[in-house]
Amino acid sequence: MFSNNLIGSSNTFRSVIEDIDMVAPLNCAILIQGETGTGKEVVARAVHDNGSRRNKPFVAINCAAIPSTLLESELFGHEKGAFTGAVERTIGRFQTAHGGTLFLDEIGDMPLELQPKLLRVLQEQQFERVGSSRTTQVDVRIIAATNLHLQQMVEEKSFRADLYYRLSVFPIALPPLRQRKGDIPLLVRCFVNRFNERLGRHVIHIPNELIERLTEYHWPGNIRELQNFVERALITSSGDVLTPRERDLRFIAPVPQTRDVVTLADAERAHIHRTLHETNWTIGGSNGAAAKLGIPRTTLISRMEKLGFSKSPRRSTVDTNVLPDIFSPESHNRSLALSGVLQS
Numbered sequence: 301m302f303s304n305n306l307i308g309s310s311n312t313f314r315s316v317i318e319d320i321d322m323v324a325p326l327n328c329a330i331l332i333q334g335e336t337g338t339g340k341e342v343v344a345r346a347v348h349d350n351g352s353r354r355n356k357p358f359v360a361i362n363c364a365a366i367p368s369t370l371l372e373s374e375l376f377g378h379e380k381g382a383f384t385g386a387v388e389r390t391i392g393r394f395q396t397a398h399g400g401t402l403f404l405d406e407i408g409d410m411p412l413e414l415q416p417k418l419l420r421v422l423q424e425q426q427f428e429r430v431g432s433s434r435t436t437q438v439d440v441r442i443i444a445a446t447n448l449h450l451q452q453m454v455e456e457k458s459f460r461a462d463l464y465y466r467l468s469v470f471p472i473a474l475p476p477l478r479q480r481k482g483d484i485p486l487l488v489r490c491f492v493n494r495f496n497e498r499l500g501r502h503v504i505h506i507p508n509e510l511i512e513r514l515t516e517y518h519w520p521g522n523i524r525e526l527q528n529f530v531e532r533a534l535i536t537s538s539g540d541v542l543t544p545r546e547r548d549l550r551f552i553a554p555v556p557q558t559r560d561v562v563t564l565a566d567a568e569r570a571h572i573h574r575t576l577h578e579t580n581w582t583i584g585g586s587n588g589a590a591a592k593l594g595i596p597r598t599t600l601i602s603r604m605e606k607l608g609f610s611k612s613p614r615r616s617t618v619d620t621n622v623l624p625d626i627f628s629p630e631s632h633n634r635s636l637a638l639s640g641v642l643q644s
């Protein structure tokens with residue numbers, strides 16, 4: 301499904317597109333929330349481009365990128381002489397966006413003292429320039445975005461509750477890429493086409509194993525990270541097959557994604573399990589799992605016992621004189637009962 305530059309056909313993403321289609325023609329405020337790189341800015345543009353203001357200005361301002369002391373004048377403008385350096389009267393972004401849309405990016409960084417003034421524009425479409433007592437009236441649609449947990453900020457009193465409720469009349473939550481992995485093949489194909497054109501490359505084939513590998517990764521940088529990966533892979537591909545460099549592939553080694561937040565204990569368990577699997581459950585010796593993990597063999601054995609790992613009797617290649625106890629059928633059953641997880 302395509303809505304402007306938005307690519308995605310998974311059910312998760314379809315519902316986002318439906319929300320955009322529903323809300324775009326209306327003039328209500330919108331709050332877009334999502335992790336970095338999930339497409340908050342492209343969604344804001346899509347809302348503007350699909351609404352009745354599409355031929356009017358779309359003005360974006362990043363509240364985190366402008367020093368808080370300058371933000372007020374940047375948003376609302378100032379009169380000549382309003383502060384040191386105000387050599388002439390300047391109109392702010394609200395006025396520039398008149399008739400169109402103002403995209404307030406990183407709204408969570410809006411200074412608390414400025415929030416009442418923003419609330420007033422949202423409610424009454426009125427404000428005063430810095431240094432002026434004359435009220436200016438505008439017609440601006442507000443779209444705000446953040447990757448911060450605004451509701452929590454409200455509870456901690458670092459964001460005003462009234463502004464939060466006013467902004468979040470219609471919230472759009474963008475899912476992280478790891479929750480819409482079904483879109484990865486389509487995204488990769490679209491990015492390949494896009495960068496082929498830009499970089500003068502002629503990549504046609506995307507190996508299935510590569511797609512599988514991309515799908516296994518958890519993409520903390522979301523679509524931006526995937527897009528950068530594809531661009532880099534295209535730069536390093538000389539023929540018609542997408543061939544990323546080995547060192548770029550190493551960056552996207554999958555990590556266990558059983559939960560969004562993995563505890564240290566879970567990560568250790570998964571790493572030990574993966575190493576055992578890779579070494580065909582060989583524990584000792586220079587190519588064994590203990591050496592790979594950089595720990596003494598006896599430490600690995602006791603760790604395995606604690607974690608409830610036991611070797612599958614079918615694939616036994618271990619010297620049972622060295623490791624008799626934990627690999628015995630009784631202890632295998634005991635371990636199974638103890639752990640119930642990650643049996644190979």
Ligand SMILES: Nc1ncnc2c1ncn2[C@@H]1O[C@H](COP(=O)(O)OP(=O)(O)OP(=O)(O)O)[C@@H](O)[C@H]1O
Pocket residue numbers: 305306307308334335336337338339340341342343447523524527
């Ligand atoms: N659904 C999508 N289809 C195609 N490209 C996308 C999509 N979502 C995001 N992108 C691309 O990913 C990149 C990041 O998107 P965007 O800048 O909108 O993310 P963001 O959520 O605003 O990130 P940040 O929080 O870091 O500012 C952009 O290059 C954008 O074009």
Ligand SMILES: [Mg+2]
Pocket residue numbers: 340341405
């Ligand atoms: Mg952004």
